[in-house]
Amino acid sequence: MTDDLWRWEASELAHAIKSGIIKSREAVEACLARLEQVNPKINAVVDALGDEALHAADIADRQVASGEPLGPLHGVPVTIKINVDVAGRATTNGVVAFKERIAKADSPCVANWRKAGAIIIGRTNVPPFSARFFTDNALYGRTLNPWDRERTPGGSSGGAAAATATGIGALAHGNDRAGSIRYPAYACGVLGIRPTFGRVPTYEQTTPDEPSITTQLTNVQGALARSVRDLRLGLATMQSRDPRDPWWVRAPAQDGDAPQTRGRAAMFLNSSTKVDPAVQTAVTTAARWLEDAGYHVEETVPPHFEEAARLFFSLVRTEEQAGTTRAIEQLGDDALRRARASTMAYGSDLGFAGYVKALGRRASILREWLQFFERYPLLLMPVSFERPFPVDFDQGGDSDVARMLTAHHPLLAVALLGLPGLSIPTGIADGVPVGVQLVAARYREDLCFGAAEVIEAHQSIGTPIDPAF
Numbered sequence: 001m002t003d004d005l006w007r008w009e010a011s012e013l014a015h016a017i018k019s020g021i022i023k024s025r026e027a028v029e030a031c032l033a034r035l036e037q038v039n040p041k042i043n044a045v046v047d048a049l050g051d052e053a054l055h056a057a058d059i060a061d062r063q064v065a066s067g068e069p070l071g072p073l074h075g076v077p078v079t080i081k082i083n084v085d086v087a088g089r090a091t092t093n094g095v096v097a098f099k100e101r102i103a104k105a106d107s108p109c110v111a112n113w114r115k116a117g118a119i120i121i122g123r124t125n126v127p128p129f130s131a132r133f134f135t136d137n138a139l140y141g142r143t144l145n146p147w148d149r150e151r152t153p154g155g156s157s158g159g160a161a162a163a164t165a166t167g168i169g170a171l172a173h174g175n176d177r178a179g180s181i182r183y184p185a186y187a188c189g190v191l192g193i194r195p196t197f198g199r200v201p202t203y204e205q206t207t208p209d210e211p212s213i214t215t216q217l218t219n220v221q222g223a224l225a226r227s228v229r230d231l232r233l234g235l236a237t238m239q240s241r242d243p244r245d246p247w248w249v250r251a252p253a254q255d256g257d258a259p260q261t262r263g264r265a266a267m268f269l270n271s272s273t274k275v276d277p278a279v280q281t282a283v284t285t286a287a288r289w290l291e292d293a294g295y296h297v298e299e300t301v302p303p304h305f306e307e308a309a310r311l312f313f314s315l316v317r318t319e320e321q322a323g324t325t326r327a328i329e330q331l332g333d334d335a336l337r338r339a340r341a342s343t344m345a346y347g348s349d350l351g352f353a354g355y356v357k358a359l360g361r362r363a364s365i366l367r368e369w370l371q372f373f374e375r376y377p378l379l380l381m382p383v384s385f386e387r388p389f390p391v392d393f394d395q396g397g398d399s400d401v402a403r404m405l406t407a408h409h410p411l412l413a414v415a416l417l418g419l420p421g422l423s424i425p426t427g428i429a430d431g432v433p434v435g436v437q438l439v440a441a442r443y444r445e446d447l448c449f450g451a452a453e454v455i456e457a458h459q460s461i462g463t464p465i466d467p468a469f
Helices: 002-007 010-019 024-042 050-065 108-115 158-166 182-188 213-218 228-236 277-292 305-320 324-331 334-346 351-375 398-407 409-416 445-456
Strands: 045-048 077-081 119-124 171-176 191-194 220-225 264-267 296-299 378-381 421-429 432-440
Touching (some): 010 024, 024 077, 045 158, 050 119, 108 119, 108 171, 158 171, 158 182, 171 228, 191 228, 191 445, 220 228, 228 445, 277 296, 305 324, 305 334, 324 334, 334 398, 409 421, 421 445, 432 445
Parallel strands (some): 077 119, 264 378
Antiparallel strands (some): 045 119, 171 220, 191 220, 378 432
């Protein structure tokens, strides 16, 4: 039985370890064996922590035996994305020049998972600067999508999603500024939660300068998993206070003062963008499942959707000309520089006056979305208007990148507004996972989780897979 522990959910492992049914060491050994078996094929984990993990597992088992208080993730093997700080390890962010950038302390999300008892077995791959929707870099190489090596595993949490899909760890950390949790989860057939901005504390000591204001308002830490209950557990254990984050908010799991019209949901498909038939089917099928469960689903369009989505990279381009863009030009690999140039061409240079006006406009759009959620507490929409793109699609020049980013408008609009978004698979189309995104008002992740449980009950994806190559 213990050989198959890598197949278990985090919730199952936590219960079994606390109950003495299994040892944490057994769970960790099983996941490390799985890592050794499949990681050479997919290159999801680029910093394996086997010795450290086994040592931590032995401590966890002694704590169980001695009757000490145990956290919700006690003894559970997890992975951490290599763009956040893990004490004593390099926070490379996929950049060769950062391979000696050693962290002095854990980032808040890592510290919180450790407090909950999680055991880190490895750190997962990212694109350089975590700045592509494709996970490949000159330092570690390419991460492959375990369903189809010719399609992206997503980015920037591509390593996290591929690891989760194949059973390397029961739960994975990720972060999401422009879709970096939701898109990899979509591409690899797992679940991913982008929480509300401010719910989970974030800070990286290894980053010398504070991020730009748009990044501060959009980048969040979250989790990827193979089940809704694990996703709930991953988020709940990650969100504790950390004084290093001035944006952190003590938010309840559920807003008791909000309107309780949870049976009403909006479905959004109509767009000026052509929607892949498989994506359209995924959304309409999920809508039918929700209807069958008692939701009243109406097709409509959230306010200023296209404007919100397009505003994202215009703000980024305007803010980051002298910072991140210059660093990418100096330290990024060739593929990133090409992708970045085309991405910045998709946005507009707003200038100072335009930038100030655009930040104000963001607040106006968010206000209208929050009013929209008063009528429709839940929004069902695509993750992307297209299925996962072929590997290196962003190397095809401005027109290809414009097509890709336009397809990703559902990712970008939600990110710009700092709203929670949950990506969940609905099935397989031509051998590739497809899924939907669930969105709600600020701090209403509970509504996303509730709808996700309905969808989860109707689809069979969720067990780890072997790479299809």
